Amino acid sequence: MLPGAKLKLTIDDIAFGGEGVGRVDDFVVFVPFVAPGEVVEAECTEVKKRFARARLLQVLQASPERAAPACPYFGECGGCQYQHLDYPAQLRIKHKQICDLFQRIGGFDGALIDPVTPCPQAYGYRNRIMIRSQWDKFKQGLNIGFIRADNRLVVDIQECKIAEPAISAQIQQVRRHPPPKGGLKVVLRVAPEGWVVPRDSFFQTNSFLLPKLVEAARERLRAGGTRFLIDAYCGVGFFSVELADMVERFAGVEVDGAAIMAARQNALARGKSNGQFVAGRVEEHLPRMLARFQAGAATLLLDPPRTGCPPEMLQLLAQAPPAQVLYVSCHPATLARDLNILCASGVFELSRIIPLDMFPQTQHVECVADVRRKAVPPGPL
DSSP, rough: OOOOOOOEOOEEEEEETTTTEEEETEEEEESSOTTTTTEEEEEEEEEEESEEEEEEEEEEEETTTOOOSSSTBBBBBBBBTTTTTTHHHHHHHHHHHHHHHHHHOOHHHHHHHOOOOOOOOSOOOOOEEEEEEEEEEETEEEEEEEEEEEOOOOOOSOOOOOOOHHHHHHHHHHSOOOOSSTTTTEEEOOTTTOOOOOOTOOOBBBBSSSSHHHHHHHHHHHHTTEEEEEEEOOOTTTHHHHHHHGGGEEEEEEOOHHHHHHHHHHHHHHHHSSSEEEEEEEHHHHHHHHHHHTTOOOOEEEETTTTOOOHHHHHHHSSSSSSSSEESSSOOOHHHHHHHHHHHTTSEEOOOOOEEOTTTTTTEEEEEEEEEOOOOOOOOO
């Protein structure tokens, strides 16, 4: 097989990341924008030792789950991977991908993984996006938009179908008053109602499914039956504030100083006075917090960046184990990796995973994992 070769493929599956999986004589070929069961014609673009990649030329036999994309830039813009699939198919595919990842990476039982909670609004849900500017020498002007699906160039866009309408209005504002040069990024955001969020601080990007995310965290915290909460990577205090009424005391830690100041304001505005927020690195403050809050009576909530937690921090938890770890992640692969490290110690076991579709039309999915400290067997009489 060589680049440029035309291939007829039957799509067997959708891999994590959104590409379809076809085969030529057992050699795997990845093709984007396809559906399971489809027969497609594709052109090989890249050949590696163990797999190849191809671009879709035409669908020869379409899946009944194929849908018409709402966005005119879909397939060119790299922001969405699944607009060509109807929404129930997206949810089913994401659930299978999570189950496959957790089985492959940690040997976890798929029965522990709930069905994916759907978003009540499959389009127009993002409250924050980042657009880029790039000089286009051919048109002698700026392209303002998102990175393409197939290279690092910027697609010039007028609107974003998965963003809240107010965000698309802001895109038009940027286009009327463009950045002075290419290479600059512009963050557009609709302020979350009732929350203080500094411009560059993290907040969940889907306000429509946020109540279900809180509900999942509260239900798991209630099931854990602990007295204290340590909110690591707490940002502007979202989980601390939403869960404060369920524990005697809480503490949040976050390296972003502006977010910590906002967290204090958010807690004060909601009358949550049974905790504190500390600015600093989680790895430095966590040992003291575990000691102060009696690890055996505490829940540790982790909501780290997409890259996950440092291995040394996960190893620390095996030495001073909290009764419960609630791990919130938008990247199932790093979540599976980190939970594998946690559970490999023999101290913890996975109780349940609740996936929520905070990112419809895209490859991404949020998960709340509930990990419990194993019961300590009684000693000899």
